[in-house]
Amino acid sequence: MSARFTAFLNSSLGLLLTGSLIGAAGLFTWQRQDWLFKEKYLRSQAMVDHRLNLVEQVNRETGRFVAAADNVINAYFKRVPDKQRDEVTLAYNTEQTQWFGSYGSLQAMLRFYFSREGCH
Numbered sequence: 001m002s003a004r005f006t007a008f009l010n011s012s013l014g015l016l017l018t019g020s021l022i023g024a025a026g027l028f029t030w031q032r033q034d035w036l037f038k039e040k041y042l043r044s045q046a047m048v049d050h051r052l053n054l055v056e057q058v059n060r061e062t063g064r065f066v067a068a069a070d071n072v073i074n075a076y077f078k079r080v081p082d083k084q085r086d087e088v089t090l091a092y093n094t095e096q097t098q099w100f101g102s103y104g105s106l107q108a109m110l111r112f113y114f115s116r117e118g119c120h
Contacts, residue, residue, distance in 0.1 A: 068095035
């Protein structure tokens, strides 16, 4: 039996089938590795996109808060009328409330997306 099997493997058809099996196994392994690399790349790209969006969101919200504080400071320095100063102060208080309301969630998201383990 083993002599017949050896003879078959040494024949053209046997070599062709053996080569095809080795090639198919190699192709499957390569395709699997390629898929794994693509998935890892897409996950890292998604994380980069989320990080950039978060940084932009923090910058926008911080910018609004700082601009409102700057308006209040300018109103006091320029000694604008009380009614206008009260409007600017009310706008600042509104921005401050929004900022402190979103601060905790932004802080948690920053910790998640920029943790030491998540940044490579």
